Amino acid sequence: MYVYRYQHKVNGRGPYQFGFLQWQTRSHTLSDHPAAWEDGIPNDDWDRKHVFGFVSTGHLTDWFNKEERRGLKRAGFICIRVDVPIDEILFGYKQVIFPWKYTN
Numbered sequence: 001m002y003v004y005r006y007q008h009k010v011n012g013r014g015p016y017q018f019g020f021l022q023w024q025t026r027s028h029t030l031s032d033h034p035a036a037w038e039d040g041i042p043n044d045d046w047d048r049k050h051v052f053g054f055v056s057t058g059h060l061t062d063w064f065n066k067e068e069r070r071g072l073k074r075a076g077f078i079c080i081r082v083d084v085p086i087d088e089i090l091f092g093y094k095q096v097i098f099p100w101k102y103t104n
Contacts, residue, residue, distance in 0.1 A: 001086045003096055004060045005053035005103065006077045012103055014051055015064075015077055032094075033063065039092030046090055051100045053082065059094065 006015050036052075037043045054060040060079065064072065082102050090097040 001055075001084055001089060003053040003055060003082045003084050003089065003098055003102075004057055004079060005051060005082060006060070006064065006072055006079055007051070007103060008076050009078045010076060012100075015072055015075075016052075034092070034094060036092060036095070036097060039094055041090045041092045041095075041097055046097045049100055050090075050097045051103060053096050053098060054094075055091075055096055063094065 007013060008015075008017075036046065054063065057079075061069070080103065082098070084098045084102045088099055088102075
């Protein structure tokens with residue numbers, strides 16, 4: 001299954017990693033940007049070897065508005081499409097989590 005994700009073009013880290021929040025143009029509330037456990041994904045089902053993404057570009061653009069996507073691009077982030085076995089994806093209501101190894 002294809003999954004979409006923003007990650008830094010040099011080191012592969014996601015945009016919420018420490019030091020990369022300069023792209024953020026608005027406050028992200030829990031209702032529109034929930035933590036994994038608030039989005040239906042139990043914390044004990046994933047670890048630091050997992051990354052976040054979205055099942056569609058529509059979900060991705062719902063999460064990051066146009067101005068934020070421009071900021072991400074300026075900060076060195078790219079949007080990638082990753083093919084992940086469906087049984088390795090943890091599905092939330094707004095986001096998904098999958099093993100980082102598929103991003104390489």
